[in-house]
Amino acid sequence: MTQNSMDLPNESLERVSEVLSVRNATHQFGSLVAVDDVSISAKRGEFLTLLGESGSGKTTLLRLIAGLERPTKIAGIAIEGQDVSIVPASRRNCTTVFQHYALFPHMSVGQNIEYGLRVRGVSIAERKRRAQEALELVRLPDKYDRRVHQLSGGERQRISLARALVTQPAILLLDEPLGALDEKLRVDMQVELLDLHKKLGITFIYVTHSQEEALTMSDRIILMRKGTIVQEGPPTELFDRPVNRFVADFMGVENLLVGTLDRVSGDYASVNVGDFKITGLWSGSGSKTSGTEVCVAVRAERIRLSNTMDVANKGGINCLPCQSGQTIYKGKYVDRTLDTKIGPIKARIWDRDADIPDLASLWWREDECAITLLGSVE
């Protein structure tokens, strides 16, 4: 039995390192453009995350890859080097883990997991053996005969994972798989998914709206907004070098100051914010002319406090005089809002001893802040 008509012989699989390529995909729902001329690719064994808020088009893009949605316009989509533009979902070598599990209620756990093998005509004995293997993989070895409704949410998600993995697809698509789970379980499952990814070497394409999940798990993140890609790169790049204010905001940067660009030299840029000059790593692309409005992005945990203004004389740092404002106790850390002449700035103090009651200034290192484009303000 051929497992899938699109499978290439093994030796040529090895040569194709690009396991997925989507070129210029556009998808419309009526007049709404959900995916707008997007191109992405993924390498074999990569953990790629499509990140974005709801309505950004990330799930639609995933469904285009799965074949569950036919793109309005596309230049090409290839899985393992084979064009699958006109191949239906049932014959694409990728499977999906759905947020809502989508387990078949009239089948047992075992029958659910075996379903992909059953429709491929795999023998009953072989099916059972591989289902049992998959169950062990998701650490639920004794649930084979259970009914779906007897399982908890976390168990259902693992069964759905096992069902998707049992056919050994080239790509595993995960559509916010942890969205319906509670906090604690979600963190455990993140680790488990990472382990599975490492163990199996399958390409994972993971859709989420949680930047924390994306940062924890991904080799590479594609941040989407309104159907287009805003930024794409490894987690550290999105985290430390956001290309515009939207990315910085989405990645959870607490302090976003608007100023006018003074100049860009090398990796660094300097900006006038009020009466102050702030220097940071230049993260924007495109327009670099002096006088354009740009954004300074500094994370609260990078802000240090001081009881003098002396630090201003040291090189490589930005320093602002400030007054103490509101303090919010958060358990593990303390969030302090500090009033400066250019507006309030948030500082996160992890170490109680580092908190200074009679503070005079705050400062942060130039290489720990990003200067970036404003982007479209909406």
Add this chain to the structure above:
Amino acid sequence: MNSAPDTIGKFRLPFWQRIGESTPRRISTFLGYGVLFILYFPIVMLMILSFSGQPLTGIPGEWTITWYEDVILADIAKRDGEAYGSNFRVGDPLLLSVMLAFITGAACVIAVLIVGPVLPRIKWRGPFLLGFLMPLMIPGIVGGVGLFMWYRLVIHVKMGIWSLVVAHFVWAFPFALLAMLVVASRFDTRLMEAAEDLGARAWQRFWHIEIPILKPGIYAAGFFGFLLSFNELPFSIFMRSGQDTLPLYLWIQSGAHNTTVPLIYAMSTIVTIGSILLTFLAIKLAFGGGQHDAK
């Protein structure tokens, strides 16, 4: 003042519970049994009388199975071309009714399989649903006359078994559709996507996912189609040609000959018990699997 919260609490109860709590137990008991009595006494009486020697007196007694023998023997005699005491010949009407019921049941299953899964998901489902269910609100006699006028006087076709099938289908389809919609409206179409994603072709999705999940609705539709057709009278009056259905035959006989009334009792008893057995069978088929699944 202690009673205040209780009073408020009581008003939050649904009205039937409030009525239930404020009605003396004896009255509720009496009403409950009263309704059951009205429902079942005539039928039980009819069954008892069908075993009585003098059923037309309304008083049970002189136990006998002679009426049952008559029903069966009269038909055997007819088949063999012999004369028999009464002219009550129920064989052909029974055969016709069973055949019609099977055809109607099958037609209902096919029709609700086509319409049922789609209807909850289309844009103009309200008007469509209303259109499909309207026959429920049209009296059978009116519907029968309407169909009769249309076929005989407007398009000039002869009545036959086909016209009975059409009429029975028109009558039973709305009920069958309602039964299907209860199941179909809860059907999660995302399961079909999941199956497709796992590699199932269209026919596999249909047989492995759609049919098993819609199974209770399918059985219910077939069952409604069967029983409603089997018991149908008003449409049949107008749509028959030559042959009588069982209810029609019993109705004609009960109006015409006093001597055959005991045979009608016997026949009605047979039909009632047959219907009840069929109902149990249908319920077991439709939901038995589910209960087994839940174990």
